[in-house]
Amino acid sequence: MKEAFTAQMFGVYGFGLLETLYMVIVSAIVSYIFGLPIGVLLVCTDKNGITPVPWLNAAVGFIVNIMRSIPFIILLVLVSPVTRAITGTTIGSTATIVPLVFSAAPYISRVVEQSLKEVDGGVIEAATSMGASPMQIITKVLLPESKPSLILGAALATITIIGYTAMAGFVGGGGLGTIAVNYGYYRYRTVIMIVTVVIIVALVQAFQELGLYLSSKFDRRKQ
Secondary structure (H helix, E strand, O other): OHHHHOHHHHHHHHHHHHHHHHHHHHHHHHHHHHHHHHHHHHHHOOOOOOOOOHHHHHHHHHHHHHHHHOOHHHHHHHOHHHHHHHHOOOOOHHHHHHHHHHHHHHHHHHHHHHHHHOOOHHHHHHHHHOOOOHHHHHHHHHHHHOHHHHHHHHHHHHHHHHHHHHHHHHHOOOHHHHHHHHHHHOOOOHHHHHHHHHHHHHHHHHHHHHHHHHHHHOOHHHO
């Protein structure tokens, strides 16, 4: 048990936590850069959307569903050629960001879609009757009105990404997952695995509480 609480291991935990935060934050930002507009596109092109384009909605939705259906550990291997082309390697924290984005962006697009569909249709109709353009409806109505839900969705997506980083540890992805596998599982040091899991759980709880706090802060109904 003592080997799990040495100064060296505390350094390993700290570095692993920083690597995990790096992977989670960067991949979440990049995933939202892709996922947010895709989610908006899915809402706007829906048959009941502000600019209905059924064939485009069906095509984009089909691709999103396929990407969401692939387990992360398999997707990690499938996109390895792309990962190598972008980062020059398939191992390490930076390389793991590529499959994280491939996996998280479709998930985020559905989260965004659901959040935007929760906006009261009467508000959208009112904006339309006043001559607002589709872009104005998106930027002035849909996104602001759904901000609390979008923030909660972002927290949920971030927690999901944390779980993906742990799985990436089995293939040298870096971060806390790699510590749990290399220092705990392969060396039969159960305590190290438990400590790493506790850190991951604490990280998940932190992001969840932050999401709840920010969502409540931006919820106009509570102001």
